[in-house]
Amino acid sequence: MIALDSLASVRFFLPELILAGFALVLLLAGLFIGDKQRQRLAGLAWVGLAIALVSLIPDFPGQGQSLFRGMIVFDTFAIFFKVFAIGVTAFVILFTCRSLEIKRHVSEFFALLLVSALGMSLMASAVDLLMMYIALEMVSIPCYVLAGYHKGSSRSAEAALKYVIYGGVSSGIMLFGMSLLFGLTGHTNLFAINQYLADHPVYLLPLLLAILFILAGLGYKIAAVPFHFWCPDVYEGAPTPVAAFLSVGPKAAGFALMIRFFYVTLVSADGQLASVVAGLNWPMILAVIAAVSMSLGNLAALAQRNVKRLLAYSGIAHAGYILMGLAVVNHDGLTASLFYLLVYLFMNLGAFLVVIYLSQLLGSEDIEDYRGLVWRSPVLAIAMGIFLLSLIGIPPLAGFIAKFYIFAAVIDAEMYWLAVIGLVNSTIAVYYYAKILRAMFLSPETGKEGLVLPAFDKGLLAVMIAPLLVFGVYWVPAMRFAKLSFLVFRGH
Amino acid sequence: MIDAHILSLMIFIPVLGSIAILFVPSSRVRLIKGLATGVSAIPVILAIRLFVIFDRAQAGMQFVEQTPWIEAFNIYYFLGTDGLSVSMILLTALLSHIAVVASYGIDRGQKGYFALILLLETGMMGVFAALDFFLFYIFWELVLLPMYFLIGIWGGPRREYAAIKFFIYTLAGSILLLISILALYFLSEPHTFNMMELIRNNHQFGIGFQITIFLALYVGFAIKVPIFPFHTWLPDAHVEAPTAISVLLAGILLKMGVYGLLRISFPILPEATRYFAFPLAIMGAINIIYGALCCMAQTDLKKMVAYSSISHMGFVLLGMAVFTDAGINGAVFQMFNHGIISAMLFLLVGGIYDRAHHRDINGFGGLGSRMPIYTGFTSLAFFAGLGLPGLNGFISEVLVLIGSYPVYQVVTIVSMLGIILAAAYFLWAFQRVFLGPLNPKYAQLPDINGREVFTLVPLAGLTIFLGIYPPPILDLLNATLSALIRSI
Numbered sequence: 001m002i003a004l005d006s007l008a009s010v011r012f013f014l015p016e017l018i019l020a021g022f023a024l025v026l027l028l029a030g031l032f033i034g035d036k037q038r039q040r041l042a043g044l045a046w047v048g049l050a051i052a053l054v055s056l057i058p059d060f061p062g063q064g065q066s067l068f069r070g071m072i073v074f075d076t077f078a079i080f081f082k083v084f085a086i087g088v089t090a091f092v093i094l095f096t097c098r099s100l101e102i103k104r105h106v107s108e109f110f111a112l113l114l115v116s117a118l119g120m121s122l123m124a125s126a127v128d129l130l131m132m133y134i135a136l137e138m139v140s141i142p143c144y145v146l147a148g149y150h151k152g153s154s155r156s157a158e159a160a161l162k163y164v165i166y167g168g169v170s171s172g173i174m175l176f177g178m179s180l181l182f183g184l185t186g187h188t189n190l191f192a193i194n195q196y197l198a199d200h201p202v203y204l205l206p207l208l209l210a211i212l213f214i215l216a217g218l219g220y221k222i223a224a225v226p227f228h229f230w231c232p233d234v235y236e237g238a239p240t241p242v243a244a245f246l247s248v249g250p251k252a253a254g255f256a257l258m259i260r261f262f263y264v265t266l267v268s269a270d271g272q273l274a275s276v277v278a279g280l281n282w283p284m285i286l287a288v289i290a291a292v293s294m295s296l297g298n299l300a301a302l303a304q305r306n307v308k309r310l311l312a313y314s315g316i317a318h319a320g321y322i323l324m325g326l327a328v329v330n331h332d333g334l335t336a337s338l339f340y341l342l343v344y345l346f347m348n349l350g351a352f353l354v355v356i357y358l359s360q361l362l363g364s365e366d367i368e369d370y371r372g373l374v375w376r377s378p379v380l381a382i383a384m385g386i387f388l389l390s391l392i393g394i395p396p397l398a399g400f401i402a403k404f405y406i407f408a409a410v411i412d413a414e415m416y417w418l419a420v421i422g423l424v425n426s427t428i429a430v431y432y433y434a435k436i437l438r439a440m441f442l443s444p445e446t447g448k449e450g451l452v453l454p455a456f457d458k459g460l461l462a463v464m465i466a467p468l469l470v471f472g473v474y475w476v477p478a479m480r481f482a483k484l485s486f487l488v489f490r491g492h
Numbered sequence: 493m494i495d496a497h498i499l500s501l502m503i504f505i506p507v508l509g510s511i512a513i514l515f516v517p518s519s520r521v522r523l524i525k526g527l528a529t530g531v532s533a534i535p536v537i538l539a540i541r542l543f544v545i546f547d548r549a550q551a552g553m554q555f556v557e558q559t560p561w562i563e564a565f566n567i568y569y570f571l572g573t574d575g576l577s578v579s580m581i582l583l584t585a586l587l588s589h590i591a592v593v594a595s596y597g598i599d600r601g602q603k604g605y606f607a608l609i610l611l612l613e614t615g616m617m618g619v620f621a622a623l624d625f626f627l628f629y630i631f632w633e634l635v636l637l638p639m640y641f642l643i644g645i646w647g648g649p650r651r652e653y654a655a656i657k658f659f660i661y662t663l664a665g666s667i668l669l670l671i672s673i674l675a676l677y678f679l680s681e682p683h684t685f686n687m688m689e690l691i692r693n694n695h696q697f698g699i700g701f702q703i704t705i706f707l708a709l710y711v712g713f714a715i716k717v718p719i720f721p722f723h724t725w726l727p728d729a730h731v732e733a734p735t736a737i738s739v740l741l742a743g744i745l746l747k748m749g750v751y752g753l754l755r756i757s758f759p760i761l762p763e764a765t766r767y768f769a770f771p772l773a774i775m776g777a778i779n780i781i782y783g784a785l786c787c788m789a790q791t792d793l794k795k796m797v798a799y800s801s802i803s804h805m806g807f808v809l810l811g812m813a814v815f816t817d818a819g820i821n822g823a824v825f826q827m828f829n830h831g832i833i834s835a836m837l838f839l840l841v842g843g844i845y846d847r848a849h850h851r852d853i854n855g856f857g858g859l860g861s862r863m864p865i866y867t868g869f870t871s872l873a874f875f876a877g878l879g880l881p882g883l884n885g886f887i888s889e890v891l892v893l894i895g896s897y898p899v900y901q902v903v904t905i906v907s908m909l910g911i912i913l914a915a916a917y918f919l920w921a922f923q924r925v926f927l928g929p930l931n932p933k934y935a936q937l938p939d940i941n942g943r944e945v946f947t948l949v950p951l952a953g954l955t956i957f958l959g960i961y962p963p964p965i966l967d968l969l970n971a972t973l974s975a976l977i978r979s980i
Contacts, residue, residue, distance in 0.1 A: 408678075434656065
């Protein structure tokens with residue numbers, strides 16, 4: 001990996017600079033463009049995101065540069081998650097435009113989303129404990145505000161408060177873990193810590209504690225058990241576009257940080273992805289968290305009646321599936337997890353998009369009120385059906401391929417117990433997703449009048465569905481993108 | 493050109509038709525029906541072509557198409573057909589077309605209905621043509637979803653329950669299938685999903701592994717057949733499903749389970765197959781007797797026909813468990829015949845329901861005097877079902893019994909009771925519905941209509957023709973099946 005000085009680094013820091021610039025521009029634009037013209041504001045935000053995206057293209061697939069004295073790196077892995085962050089933000093901005101939930105302070109809303117995207121983009125690059133922490137907070141703080149955007153609604157205020165308290169506690173614990181790690185090794189740079197751990201014997205117990213504490217902060221971001229308690233309440237209370245954003249964006253960024261932390265710091269440097277410290281079985285910790293997240297998320301989802309809460313628990317379960325890929329400690333597993341995230345983006349955002357439309361058309365987020373939807377709005381029902389079936393993992397939809405790669409990696413690594421737990425969970429999950437399907441398709445309708453969806457929204461749904469159908473049959477390009485991410489991941 | 497890709501064409505023409513239907517406005521019902529009928533007729537023509545040019549002397553795969561699909565996992569788009577699958581493909585093409593025509597009466601959401609039924613045809617065709625395990629699994633699952641929605645949306649009063657039960661049962665089976673597929677992939681050297689290679693290299697699997705995988709596959713397939721005690725979804729699904737869907741369910745979906753056993757479990761896991769041969773024969777006998785006894789107890793005509801499927805599928809199991817030429821040929825011939833006969837039975841029961849709006853066997857009487865032609869077709873179907881000599885069901889059941897008697901005498905003798913029971917429940921039901929004094933409530937019932945004639949005549953013709961002259965189908969099967977039992 002080439003180390004660049006601060007001035008030369010700027011060249012590879014363009015996406016972040018552009019995002020920051022446009023966040024400021026949006027704040028200023030709010031003075032001149034009223035909330036009624038939200039399309040214009042959204043257009044402005046889109047321009048910023050598009051420029052940031054384009055600025056990434058010349059450097060793909062990238063040689064791997066170490067920027068700003070080793071605080072962050074710019075490699076294919078970072079590009080993957082930067083593209084991901086920009087994509088999620090762009091979709092959520094579009095969703096916000098179509099939703100009537102956000103009526104006031106629209107420019108600030110978009111500016112906060114861009115700042116959050118900036119934070120996610122930094123999370124994808126951070127290789128220093130300090131930078132990790134700052135990036136994490138840079139995502140969290142705008143999200144606290146976004147979750148409480150309905151100032152008048154007590155549910156939204158409750159959601160924001162819960163989110164702040166859980167967030168504050170878990171990032172505090174994480175910071176403590178980082179200080180322990182610094183105390184043990186004397187370094188904050190992940191590569192340096194890795195080198196130190198390889199060369200010097202360390203006490204296992206403090207190291208283990210440091211890792212567990214750091215996991216608290218990471219687990220909170222990806223909503224894995226036992227750091228998930230905020231998730232259902234926040235999703236339910238927050239404006240739906242924000243819930244959609246939280247369920248995919250920060251979660252993926254959390255995974256980026258997690259992969260970076262574990263696979264730079266704690267594996268031996270010779271390219272063999274084995275634990276650097278003998279006796280520290282961190283993959284097992286990840287595997288257990290994966291198993292518990294899947295099981296608890298799925299079991300809790302069974303009892304839900306509110307669609308947003310159900311999707312929250314399903315998101316916890318999916319964090320578990322993705323974690324399985326991290327726990328097998330090889331490139332196949334990691335690639336599978338990245339591919340899963342890519343598919344998850346479309347299926348989960350798509351499901352939330354339908355929830356946004358339906359909460360406007362029906363004024364409800366209860367599964368009960370979705371009854372007979374197929375007769376009132378076939379488009380919405382079929383779209384939701386495709387998203388849910390992909391979440392279940394039924395071929396020929398992309399969700400199946402994603403699950404298949406994860407399970408293949410787990411079985412290949414001979415972690416049969418984890419595979420069995422995962423498969424049992426996939427079966428349990430069918431039941432609650434099918435509950436929504438059943439209400440929408442099989443139950444008699446509650447109201448007679450049809451629901452009208454503008455052509456633009458139908459197009460937007462089609463954009464979310466298309467990748468699920470295409471990747472379900474031909475997923476090689478997406479898989480190659482995920483695979484390339486590990487090209488220069490460890491600096492060689 | 494057409495001959496080289498005949499299987500692909502048969503698989504993908506229906507799904508293209510399904511997509512085309514989605515672009516037709518839902519108000520143009522006649523166009524939708526016409527499109528579905530036309531599209532489903534193409535595979536019938538291709539199937540006849542396949543039947544004509546298929547080389548009966550050859551035991552191996554014909555019309556093979558193989559292209560790399562996902563090279564990282566060694567997954568191929570790999571199709572081919574031998575005697576076993578060609579008979580099933582014929583059945584699928586024929587019954588799907590008949591099911592489309594039999595569905596003209598659907599009065600709600602026709603667009604979705606016909607799109608789904610064509611999607612279902614793609615899935616079924618794919619299952620019978622796929623030779624790559626991964627591809628097989630995709631098609632296997634592709635059958636599940638349309639079926640779930642077809643039962644659940646257009647079914648009878650208890651459709652929600654029936655559809656969910658069907659969905660959960662089959663999905664549980666699918667997951668066992670998926671586990672087995674992955675286990676076979678990772679334990680084969682080199683890793684492969686290619687069924688032909690797995691068969692060639694089957695000696696590398698140890699007996700313990702074979703038994704484990706055989707059991708997992710068995711449960712997965714037994715749910716589809718269904719084999720006792722995994723059969724409870726079947727009566728519910730059949731009773732609630734619309735007529736045409738019952739036809740496909742009984743005619744084709746049930747065969748997928750047995751097909752899986754014969755195509756996958758038997759040749760890939762031969763030692764385990766020998767190990768489980770006797771239990772399999774016992775399960776066959778249980779299916780025959782248990783299904784028949786259940787039939788005796790039914791008052792719902794459709795439920796009786798549904799249970800008779802369980803009984804008839806028992807003969808298939810018995811025949812394939814004995815590894816004799818007569819047994820296995822009889823078993824697969826029975827699969828084909830049962831597809832024809834049960835399709836007829838469900839169409840006829842559906843017709844009666846359309847007219848009288850109930851299916852209570854005891855609530856009719858003397859229909860024969862009002863609708864003589866309809867009664868004629870029904871008597872033919874019932875007699876075929878009970879195995880009357882001269883009709884196709886007789887040939888296959890006798891072949892099974894001839895094949896199994898030298899191997900398992902007691903089991904065979906017990907199974908023969910099934911034929912007597914079948915005569916009892918079919919004749920008893922026939923007597924209560926069609927004979928005796930006319931129930932005055934039904935004095936105005938119309939006799940058979942043109943659409944029913946169109947759907948019933950080909951099936952009735954095949955029933956009689958194959959009953960007198962079975963070689964057209966038996967010749968298809970013989971080379972492949974003899975090779976199969978020799979390999980075990």
